[in-house]
Every structure is written in structure tokens, then in C-alpha cells.
Amino acid sequence: MTGDQETAARMDWRDFDEDPLPPLLRTAVQTFVTHGYHGTSTRTLASAANMSVPGLYHHFPSKQAIIVAIMDHAMADLWRRSEAALAEAGADLEQQLQLHIECLVLFHAHRKELAFLAATELRSLEPVARARHIAARDRQERMLVEILRAGASHGVFVAPDPRQSARAMITMCTGVSQWFDAAGPLSAVEIAADYAGYAERIVGREHRP
Amino acid sequence: MTGDQETAARMDWRDFDEDPLPPLLRTAVQTFVTHGYHGTSTRTLASAANMSVPGLYHHFPSKQAIIVAIMDHAMADLWRRSEAALAEAGADLEQQLQLHIECLVLFHAHRKELAFLAATELRSLEPVARARHIAARDRQERMLVEILRAGASHGVFVAPDPRQSARAMITMCTGVSQWFDAAGPLSAVEIAADYAGYAERIVGREHRP
Numbered sequence: 001m002t003g004d005q006e007t008a009a010r011m012d013w014r015d016f017d018e019d020p021l022p023p024l025l026r027t028a029v030q031t032f033v034t035h036g037y038h039g040t041s042t043r044t045l046a047s048a049a050n051m052s053v054p055g056l057y058h059h060f061p062s063k064q065a066i067i068v069a070i071m072d073h074a075m076a077d078l079w080r081r082s083e084a085a086l087a088e089a090g091a092d093l094e095q096q097l098q099l100h101i102e103c104l105v106l107f108h109a110h111r112k113e114l115a116f117l118a119a120t121e122l123r124s125l126e127p128v129a130r131a132r133h134i135a136a137r138d139r140q141e142r143m144l145v146e147i148l149r150a151g152a153s154h155g156v157f158v159a160p161d162p163r164q165s166a167r168a169m170i171t172m173c174t175g176v177s178q179w180f181d182a183a184g185p186l187s188a189v190e191i192a193a194d195y196a197g198y199a200e201r202i203v204g205r206e207h208r209p
Numbered sequence: 210m211t212g213d214q215e216t217a218a219r220m221d222w223r224d225f226d227e228d229p230l231p232p233l234l235r236t237a238v239q240t241f242v243t244h245g246y247h248g249t250s251t252r253t254l255a256s257a258a259n260m261s262v263p264g265l266y267h268h269f270p271s272k273q274a275i276i277v278a279i280m281d282h283a284m285a286d287l288w289r290r291s292e293a294a295l296a297e298a299g300a301d302l303e304q305q306l307q308l309h310i311e312c313l314v315l316f317h318a319h320r321k322e323l324a325f326l327a328a329t330e331l332r333s334l335e336p337v338a339r340a341r342h343i344a345a346r347d348r349q350e351r352m353l354v355e356i357l358r359a360g361a362s363h364g365v366f367v368a369p370d371p372r373q374s375a376r377a378m379i380t381m382c383t384g385v386s387q388w389f390d391a392a393g394p395l396s397a398v399e400i401a402a403d404y405a406g407y408a409e410r411i412v413g414r415e416h417r418p
């Protein structure tokens with residue numbers, strides 16, 4: 001194990017109690033979700049955070065810097081959790097798939113607003129940040145593709161097109177952010193378990209009713 | 210067959226060659242996708258359609274009326290196609306599932322921009338239109354839930370929670386709008402066939418590698 005992997009294994013990727021975002025970014029997430037990036041002024045962001053506009057500029061040079069910080073945080077947090085889930089699964093490929101799907105569902109249930117911004121405001125990122133976001137999204141997708149590819153080559157999964165089935169699974173999981181209701185009948189943990197079952201059915205060799 | 214069902218059966222739900230939107234709404238879709246509803250002015254919409262602002266107001270009383278017309282069109286079009294697919298499938302529940310999924314995938318591949326607006330600008334609809342949109346979305350979801358429920362009660366499908374598995378399938382299919390590339394390696398028809406296979410695996414009694 002490398003040092004990074006040890007850190008990943010120690011991280012509790014199922015824990016969403018604490019939101020590591022600083023208050024200014026947390027209120028900015030709400031404001032962007034409500035009005036959209038283009039419909040939000042720096043003044044609105046400052047006022048939502050109970051700050052003056054110069055006070056806000058003291059922390060972030062622009063509205064763009066704020067959305068970039070939010071998007072970078074979202075992708076980095078999901079990646080760290082996915083790495084920790086992979087480390088927990090060890091070498092068992094079915095377990096890797098189960099925990100990866102569980103991780104995606106929990107993140108998108110607990111971080112609905114971040115998921116909404118990542119899906120809707122990619123268009124608002126300037127070229128460098130946009131390219132970085134797409135690279136992070138591709139890296140995230142590749143982790144699942146590799147699990148499916150390894151599973152297919154070891155005869156554990158039936159995945160003739162791992163990239164295609166990975167995308168189907170990923171959008172199914174990210175879609176949880178569109179409808180999850182913390183007050184609803186199913187908890188995030190229950191949904192995650194059901195979805196891990198769906199993923200297993202999509203590529204599993206055996207049928208498990 | 211009722212008159213409505215006959216009309217549905219006659220509609221070619223796989224044909225996306227013609228875009229029935231009037232030019233003003235078609236350019237408005239592009240503008241809203243690029244800048245967001247809140248970031249778009251009536252002046253921008255008029256200019257994108259090569260019209261004057263009074264000319265635009267001659268057709269639509271407000272920016273809100275334009276987004277509402279777009280959203281209503283999207284939901285009505287998807288619904289008509291889904292009804293036609295259901296009529297084509299007849300009484301065979303597996304066939305109903307296959308064609309329903311095929312219909313969802315084709316729509317979301319060929320109508321990416323409409324799907325993006327439906328997912329992102331629900332927040333921008335005023336209360337009456339918003340309630341109507343949600344009702345249309347619920348009716349659309351219910352069609353698949355009913356197929357799965359009927360399949361489960363006839364022993365064709367394994368769907369202990371039809372609403373939950375319907376949602377997983379729907380978001381998987383709507384997700385196609387996020388990444389489909391008409392110039393990509395897979396056509397919409399091929400993706401639709403793969404996705405129908407995934408759906409069948411999620412609820413199918415038999416495993417079909």
C-alpha cells in the first residue's frame with residue numbers, strides 16, 4: 001500500500017455528517033442552485049454570506065473563482081471517497097463494484113446540490129477549469145470502467161462494452177440527486193443497496209432474485 | 210382501441226428527423242441552454258430569432274411564456290411517443306418494457322437540449338406551469354411503473370419495488386442526453402438496444418448473457 005492508499009482506506013467514505021465547505025461556499029452553492037450561475041451576481045453571493053462585496057473579494061477574486069472552488073471540491077471529494085471504497089473492497093471485483101455503486105449513490109443522495117451544479121454549470125466554467133472538471137469526471141468514470149473491464153476479463157462480469165455499461169450505471173446513480181428526498185420512504189443506505197443490486201444484475205454472471 | 214390509442218399507434222415514435230418547434234422556440238432552446246433562463250433576456254431571445262422585442266411579444270407575452278411553451282412541448286412529445294411505443298408493444302409485458310426503454314433513450318439522444326432544460330429549468334417555472342410539468346413527469350414515470358408492476362404480478366419481472374427500479378431505469382435513460390454524441394461510435398439505436406438489455410437484466414427473471 002502506498003501512503004495515498006492508506007489515507008484512502010482510513011477515510012470514512014460513508015460519512016456525510018460534516019460538510020467541509022467553508023460557509024461562504026456553502027451559501028454560494030444554495031444561491032447558484034436557486035438562480036443559476038449567470039443569474040447570480042457577486043452582490044447576491046456576498047449578501048447570502050452576510051458579507052460585503054469587498055469582504056467577499058478578500059477571499060475570492062471573482063464569481064468564477066467561487067464556482068470553480070465548488071466544482072473542484074465536489075470532484076475531489078467524490079474521488080477520495082471512491083478511492084477509499086475501492087481500498088475497502090480489496091481484490092474482490094464483485095465487492096469493488098458493490099462498494100463503488102454504494103459510494104456513488106450515497107454521494108449523490110447526500111450532496112444533491114453539488115451534483116446539480118456539476119451537471120448544470122459545466123457550461124459556466126472558463127476553459128482551464130472546464131478542462132480540469134472534464135478530466136476529473138473522466139478519471140472518475142474510468143475507475144468504474146476498469147472494475148468492469150477487470151471483471152469481464154476474469155469472467156466475473158458480462159460486460160461486452162464496459163464503457164457503455166459504466167455510463168449507464170453512473171447516470172443511474174447520479175440521477176439519485178434529482179429525486180432523493182431525505183424525508184422520503186427510503187434512506188440513502190437502502191437506495192444504495194438496491195442500486196448495487198441493479199448494477200450486479202446488469203453485468204453479473206449469475207441471476208440473483 | 211380508442212381514437213387516441215389509434216393515433217398513438219400510427220405515430221412513428223422512432224422518427225426524430227423533423228423538429229416540430231417553431232423557429233422562435235428552437236432558437237430560444239439554444240439560448241437558454243447556453244446562458245440559463247435567468248441569464249437570458251427577452252432582448253437576447255429576440256435577437257437570436259432575428260426579431261425585434263415587440264415582434265417577439267407579438268407571439269409570446271413574456272420570457273416565462275417561452276420557457277413554458279418549450280417545457281410543455283417536450284413533455285407532450287415524449288408522452289405521445291411513449292404511448293405509441295406502448296401501443297406497438299401490445300399486451301406482451303417484456304415487449305412493453307423493451308420499447309418503452311428504447312423510446313426513452315431515442316428521445317434523450319435526439320432531444321438533448323430539451324432534456325437539459327427539463328432537468329435544469331424546472332426551478333424557473335412559475336407555480337402553475339411548474340405543477341403542470343411535475344404532473345406530466347409523474348404521469349410519464351407512472352407508465353413505466355405500471356409496466357413493471359404488471360410484469361411483477363404476472364411473474365414476468367422481479368421488481369419488488371417497481372417505483373424504485375423504474376426511477377433507476379428512467380434516470381439511466383435520461384442520462385443519455387448528458388453524454389450522447391451524434392458523431393460518437395454508437396448510434397442512438399444501438400444505445401437504445403443496449404439499454405433495453407440492461408433494463409431487462411435489472412428486472413428480468415431469466416439471465417440472458
